[in-house]
Amino acid sequence: MYRALVRTLDAWIRRLHAKRQLQPWIDPDELVSSLVTFRYGLANAWAEGKIEDEAFLLNLLRGFLTFMAGATRGSTRKGIEEALTDLPNHPLLKPDKS
Numbered sequence: 001m002y003r004a005l006v007r008t009l010d011a012w013i014r015r016l017h018a019k020r021q022l023q024p025w026i027d028p029d030e031l032v033s034s035l036v037t038f039r040y041g042l043a044n045a046w047a048e049g050k051i052e053d054e055a056f057l058l059n060l061l062r063g064f065l066t067f068m069a070g071a072t073r074g075s076t077r078k079g080i081e082e083a084l085t086d087l088p089n090h091p092l093l094k095p096d097k098s
Helices: 002-018 028-047 053-071 074-085
Strands: none
8 A cells, every 4th residue: 555655646746856846955755755654644643533534535635735835836836726725625525426
């Protein structure tokens, strides 16, 4: 599971790096590691009952996007900031009505 998450994030972070959408001080390997650590830390807090089930996904997305807003620049950062502006209404947080 750890490797699958790293592989997914690594591909995305490498594409952002190649497009010069990461801040100049960002090391792609460290960013991937930090994002994975954040994800597992949040999952652990949820498993310990420190985060309610219905708040988990919102906390995950808000934290991830906030983290990435600081790590990115250009159009990528703008898109992340737009998503954060109205995050509770993001399609990923809406119940599936099918």
